[in-house]
Amino acid sequence: MPLTTVAEGRVYDWSHAVGRNAARGPGFNYVQSMCLAKDGILFATNRGNENNFGMHVNKVRIGGPGEEEHLADFCEYGEGDGKCIWPFGVAVDGNDHVYVSDDWQNTISVFDSSGNFQRKWGKTGSGDGELMHPAGLAVEKNGNIIVVDSGNNRLQVFTPDGRFVGKCGHGGSGDGEFNQPWGITLDKEGNIYVADWKNHRVQKLSPEGKFLMKFGQYGSVEEPEGSYPVTTFGPYVMSGSETAGYPKPGMLNHPTDVAVDPDGDIYVTDWGNHRVCVFDSEGNPICNLIGDAQVLSKWGQQTVDANPDMAKARRRVRSLEPQYRLCFPTSVEFDPATDSVIVADSQRNRLQIYKKVRDYSDFQANL
Amino acid sequence: MAYQDDIALMAHLMRRAGFGAGREELEARVAKGYEATVEELLDPETQPPVDAYTLLRYQPASLLPGGQPPMGNVNWMYYLVNTKRPLEEKMALFWHHVFATGNSKVDNYDQLLQQIELFRENGMGNYRELLVKVAKNPTMIFWLDNQQNHGTAVNENWGRELLELFSLGAGNYTEKDVRECSRAFTGWTFETKIPRAPYGRFPWRFEYRPEDHDDGEKEFLGHKGRFNGEDIIDIVVQQPACGKFICRHLYNFFVADEPQVPAWPIEAPQDQKAIDTLVGAFRDAKFDMKPVLRTLFNSDFFKNARFKHMKSPAEVVASTLRMVGGHELPKPGYGELSMQPTYMGQDLLNPPSVEGWHTGKEWINSGSLMARINFVAEKVGDTSLPGVRAIIDRIKTKGSVSPEQLVDDCLDLIGPVEVGADTKQELTSQAKEWGQISWGNGNADVADQRVGQMLQLIAATREYQFG
Numbered sequence: 055m056p057l058t059t060v061a062e063g064r065v066y067d068w069s070h071a072v073g074r075n076a077a078r079g080p081g082f083n084y085v086q087s088m089c090l091a092k093d094g095i096l097f098a099t100n101r102g103n104e105n106n107f108g109m110h111v112n113k114v115r116i117g118g119p120g121e122e123e124h125l126a127d128f129c130e131y132g133e134g135d136g137k138c139i140w141p142f143g144v145a146v147d148g149n150d151h152v153y154v155s156d157d158w159q160n161t162i163s164v165f166d167s168s169g170n171f172q173r174k175w176g177k178t179g180s181g182d183g184e185l186m187h188p189a190g191l192a193v194e195k196n197g198n199i200i201v202v203d204s205g206n207n208r209l210q211v212f213t214p215d216g217r218f219v220g221k222c223g224h225g226g227s228g229d230g231e232f233n234q235p236w237g238i239t240l241d242k243e244g245n246i247y248v249a250d251w252k253n254h255r256v257q258k259l260s261p262e263g264k265f266l267m268k269f270g271q272y273g274s275v276e277e278p279e280g281s282y283p284v285t286t287f288g289p290y291v292m293s294g295s296e297t298a299g300y301p302k303p304g305m306l307n308h309p310t311d312v313a314v315d316p317d318g319d320i321y322v323t324d325w326g327n328h329r330v331c332v333f334d335s336e337g338n339p340i341c342n343l344i345g346d347a348q349v350l351s352k353w354g355q356q357t358v359d360a361n362p363d364m365a366k367a368r369r370r371v372r373s374l375e376p377q378y379r380l381c382f383p384t385s386v387e388f389d390p391a392t393d394s395v396i397v398a399d400s401q402r403n404r405l406q407i408y409k410k411v412r413d414y415s416d417f418q419a420n421l
Numbered sequence: 422m423a424y425q426d427d428i429a430l431m432a433h434l435m436r437r438a439g440f441g442a443g444r445e446e447l448e449a450r451v452a453k454g455y456e457a458t459v460e461e462l463l464d465p466e467t468q469p470p471v472d473a474y475t476l477l478r479y480q481p482a483s484l485l486p487g488g489q490p491p492m493g494n495v496n497w498m499y500y501l502v503n504t505k506r507p508l509e510e511k512m513a514l515f516w517h518h519v520f521a522t523g524n525s526k527v528d529n530y531d532q533l534l535q536q537i538e539l540f541r542e543n544g545m546g547n548y549r550e551l552l553v554k555v556a557k558n559p560t561m562i563f564w565l566d567n568q569q570n571h572g573t574a575v576n577e578n579w580g581r582e583l584l585e586l587f588s589l590g591a592g593n594y595t596e597k598d599v600r601e602c603s604r605a606f607t608g609w610t611f612e613t614k615i616p617r618a619p620y621g622r623f624p625w626r627f628e629y630r631p632e633d634h635d636d637g638e639k640e641f642l643g644h645k646g647r648f649n650g651e652d653i654i655d656i657v658v659q660q661p662a663c664g665k666f667i668c669r670h671l672y673n674f675f676v677a678d679e680p681q682v683p684a685w686p687i688e689a690p691q692d693q694k695a696i697d698t699l700v701g702a703f704r705d706a707k708f709d710m711k712p713v714l715r716t717l718f719n720s721d722f723f724k725n726a727r728f729k730h731m732k733s734p735a736e737v738v739a740s741t742l743r744m745v746g747g748h749e750l751p752k753p754g755y756g757e758l759s760m761q762p763t764y765m766g767q768d769l770l771n772p773p774s775v776e777g778w779h780t781g782k783e784w785i786n787s788g789s790l791m792a793r794i795n796f797v798a799e800k801v802g803d804t805s806l807p808g809v810r811a812i813i814d815r816i817k818t819k820g821s822v823s824p825e826q827l828v829d830d831c832l833d834l835i836g837p838v839e840v841g842a843d844t845k846q847e848l849t850s851q852a853k854e855w856g857q858i859s860w861g862n863g864n865a866d867v868a869d870q871r872v873g874q875m876l877q878l879i880a881a882t883r884e885y886q887f888g
Contacts (some may be wrong), residue, residue: 074619081619084481103482104756105489139753140479157479158753236478251478282626285531287473287485310475326474354619367616375630376623377615382477382484400481402620 055296055375057348058411063308064319064332065414066395069195074353076110077306080124082321082405085398086157087190087237087311087385090147091167094389096405098398099141099154107131109141111154113169114161115395116389116407120352124198128169129154130213136171138163142235143191143202153199155188162201162216164190175216180206183218190238194261200238207232208246209321213228222263227253230265237311237323237385246316249322250386254306256322258339266270267339273305275327284376285401289328289344291376296344301327303339313388315410321395323383324380330397335378344401345380345407354404380406423511427451431458433727436888437675439507441740443808444815444834453637454520459718463545463711465506471499478750479703485622487528490763493758493770497537497761499751501739510713512544513537514735515674517769519667520555521589521777522564524770531622532560533770548667548708551657559611559625565775568610570603572635577603582775584657592686594642598767601639607649658708663702664827668699668713674719678781686795695722712751728808728839728887736888737793744835747799748806765792785886791806795877797880802837811838813872816844821859824852831875848878 059066074081083106088098094116102108109131115123115159129138139155147153150167161176162185163373177184186205193199200217212218223232233252236383240246244261254272259265276299277283290299301307307326314320318335325344332345350358356365366376388395388410395408436704438461442450452456457619461467476499476766477484482859483499486492496750517540522809524530536558550712555561555577562568565579580603584594608630615623623761639648644656650711657663664848669690676695699713700722717723720733738761742748748758762769766789772778801809812834816822822830832838840848852875860868879885 068727075617075621103480103486103492103755104495105482105486105492234478286625287477303618333789342485350619357619361618364616364618367613370613371615372612374615377620382481398620401484404620 055346055348055378057346059341059343059346059408060157060414061332064340065411066341066343066408067411068333068348069394069407069409070349071347071354071404071406072116072122073350073351074357075403076111076353077102077106078127080122081085082112082403083108083110084403085384085405086142087399088143088396088398088405089144089146090387091150091152091280092399094166094207095145096387096389096396097146097152099129099138099144101140101142102131106136109138110140111138111144111152113167116394119349120400122352128165128367129163133159135174136163136165142189145191145193145198146368147199149197151214153191153193155185155191155201157187157189157204160185160188162191162212164214173211173215175290178205183210183212184289185210187234188219189236190249191338192240193242193348195244196262200240202235202238202244204251205233205235207234208333209235209238209259212362220263222259229268230257230259230263232257236309239312239314241314241318242340247314247320249309249311251308251310252326254308254315256306256309256320258337261279269333270304270306270322272307272330273301273327273390274307275299275301276335283377284371284379286382287326288385289379289381291373293332293375293381296365298322300329300342302345303342304333304341307329310383311385311398315388315393315395319410321349321388323386323397324382325382328380328382330380330383330395337381343380343385343395343397343406343408345378345397345406346397347378347402347404348374351404377402424451425833425837427455428723429727429839430455432664432836433724434458434718435507436464436736436740437511437730438714439511439735440743441888442503443744443811445811455767456719459715462508462718463508463715465545468505470756471503476600476751479537479754482650483751484531486534487617487622488528488530488783490771491760492523493524493534494759495751495755496530497769498739498755501735502748503882506841509541509544512710513540514733515670516540516544516551518562518674518772518777518780520657521772521775522560523768523772523774527560527564529560529622530770531624532563536560537626537770545710545714547711548703549654551710552583552654552658553651556606556609556654558585560764562609562611567606570607570609572604572607572633573608575600575603577633579603579606583653586682586775586777587659588666589655589662590666590685592685593660593666598641601641601648601853602653604635604637604639605653606650607640609650637778638741644859650734661668664703667704668696671699671713672696673780675714675730676723677726680730681781681783682776682778684864692722697718698722703849720870729883730888731784731886732888733778733780733784734762734767734770734793735791739767741800742888743799744808745803746811747805760767761792761796764798765789773796790886793886796879796884798877801876801880804869804873809873812876813869816872817860817865817868820861821857822865823857824849824855827852827855827858827871827875831872831879835876835879835885838879838882838885840879840882844882844884848882851875851878
């Protein structure tokens with residue numbers, strides 16, 4: 055079970071995990087999306103559930119191993135200003151304002167970086183400027199906000215105060231068409247990448263919304279005989295086999311998010327296949343990251359330390375490998391400041407962080 | 422009239438083998454034919470599976486919901502409402518009632534949902550194979566303490582229930598058989614699982630520990646040998662009592678209400694001939710369930726059993742939500758919606774005991790009856806819901822209807838539901854107070870409302886509680 059993933063011209067080292075299962079406070083509760091702000095600050099939307107009503111946005115400082123810090127919770131469950139029913143997309147602009155889409159109320163709420171409510175806009179519908187199940191958000195260089203208007207299968211652009219600027223796309227599976235898209239990111243040229251969820255692909259559009267490229271085709275994780283199904287829908291674990299049941303590179307099953315690093319490499323959270331697929335800038339598959347969390351996060355370790363029965367049970371488990379693996383990852387970000395790939399491991403309520411190693415030299419084979 | 426009978430019969434089949442059907446679907450199925458519909462129901466893989474990914478996009482916590490309601494219930498309710506394989510889901514409900522396993526002890530809806538998936542996948546397969554899978558199912562092992570059944574210290578909980586409630590019924594085995602049966606299942610346990618903290622739940626896996634198995638000779642139901650668990654199941658399914666017990670369960674669930682299970686040793690079935698027919702099919706098919714279900718649904722005793730079955734709360738809720746429509750997406754509030762059967766006395770994934778629920782007239786008491794009526798009335802009275810609108814639109818094509826027509830049309834389109842003369846008179850008397858209903862001259866809103874109100878009144882009748 056290697057911690058280093060080596061592929062043609064690339065090396066990814068698993069670094070650490072951040073988080074634990076928590077409806078509020080230090081931890082996450084079914085992250086739907088996340089975004090990086092300055093100085094290693096990360097905002098994440100949490101879907102929660104109808105028992106804990108832990109829907110909220112949290113603000114976390116990532117740091118290195120063991121350095122994570124919970125800074126704030128805001129945008130909690132509710133219908134009034136500053137509340138959300140189903141928080142989904144999140145993005146931060148150049149003024150450190152945080153934009154949050156509400157998948158159910160069809161609104162975009164704006165907060166300052168401390169989580170204080172500023173304003174909101176959004177009206178249910180399919181006309182210009184109207185929203186239906188808004189998902190991912192991205193901020194353009196000029197400060198405008200691109201909203202993945204998922205229920206209307208299109209992207210819409212708004213000014214920071216919510217005035218409609220433009221739109222592109224409609225329902226379908228052709229070029230520039232979408233089927234319930236989820237996450238979005240922009241590269242340094244402002245090109246737009248969209249996780250076209252139900253079309254099982256990623257589309258790249260120009261800053262003006264013109265179709266440029268698509269990649270990915272449907273392929274689903276399968277249950278190998280004798281494997282351990284971590285959930286009814288995978289992942290499947292077979293001791294010592296990192297390929298257990300995973301489809302070939304380049305195949306996607308309901309992708310949820312995209313990130314692009316400064317080299318142009320593209321990271322896709324392959325949600326239904328429980329992995330992150332890495333593609334080159336042309337959309338050719340390079341390798342997969344399947345989750346390698348062999349070390350508990352700081353908050354996770356604190357939980358175990360506080361529960362002797364949990365610690366005891368963990369020592370009796372035949373293999374902890376099922377815990378290493380990603381399970382329905384929803385969101386991915388690349389932090390150029392630390393060369394980190396940050397993955398929201400949604401069903402495990404944590405982040406898994408890999409480092410893109412640029413100066414890796416191989417070790418002697420006869421060590 | 423013959424066509425109307427066909428519609429009524431198809432509605433009966435779809436209520437029992439599924440969770441009801443709207444008029445458009447009933448008409449399409451009548452055009453296809455009764456036996457062809459039975460075959461389609463028996464071959465669920467011809468229909469697409471439920472889109473679980475949509476559920477997990479909107480309600481991700483329903484995948485591994487842990488020990489607290491309602492997210493486990495959300496998961497199953499989504500399947501009940503959306504399935505295009507209604508008999509597959511109905512059989513999952515059937516086996517959940519027979520192999521009743523509950524969250525009150527398991528404290529883990531993940532494991533219970535995994536068991537429901539087992540029933541979904543194997544519920545129409547071979548009963549002997551299903552019994553083996555259930556015996557190896559960690560949720561059942563924990564529920565009936567078989568992880569504490571050791572070669573040197575026998576725990577009889579699983580062994581007893583296997584015989585009493587899962588296969589033969591009381592009176593068809595001795596205490597010695599229970600002991601010997603339990604000895605055969607020693608060493609059938611599960612691995613330690615990764616605990617729930619800090620990252621959420623992980624599943625159990627079955628484990629056979631030969632060193633903990635009592636490999637000695639056993640004497641069981643007249644057979645002698647060094648039996649292991651599967652040998653015991655092979656002997657059990659060959660017992661005449663086994664077919665009778667399972668087929669009586671099928672009759673009670675799909676045909677007409679029987680006394681509660683504990684009374685079966687002393688109360689004969691109401692239709693012994695029907696049970697014998699089913700038992701014959703069970704035996705001839707070597708315990709395959711599909712031929713038994715085919716025999717059941719095509720039989721006269723089934724076709725003649727309309728409204729001889731009290732709808733279970735799960736049937737009330739799922740059939741109402743499917744009929745009125747608009748609940749296909751797992752929207753906010755689905756948790757409360759999915760707990761409705763609980764409020765009516767059927768806490769899905771958490772039956773009151775290993776015996777399952779008491780059925781038939783025992784579903785009804787003053788509280789549960791009000792819960793049933795209020796739930797259905799709220800839904801069928803919402804004229805914005807697509808299924809209710811479809812009923813209104815059909816009546817609306819007549820332009821205007823008399824009070825008698827309004828009653829007849831609503832009874833027809835919500836079922837058809839058959840009511841007694843007294844009930845019909847009450848309904849008509851109310852409709853007469855409203856007078857002629859017309860959609861012309863700006864009266865459309867009032868007319869829509871009257872249809873909704875009549876549907877609400879029908880939902881409150883005694884007859885509507887039967888399916």
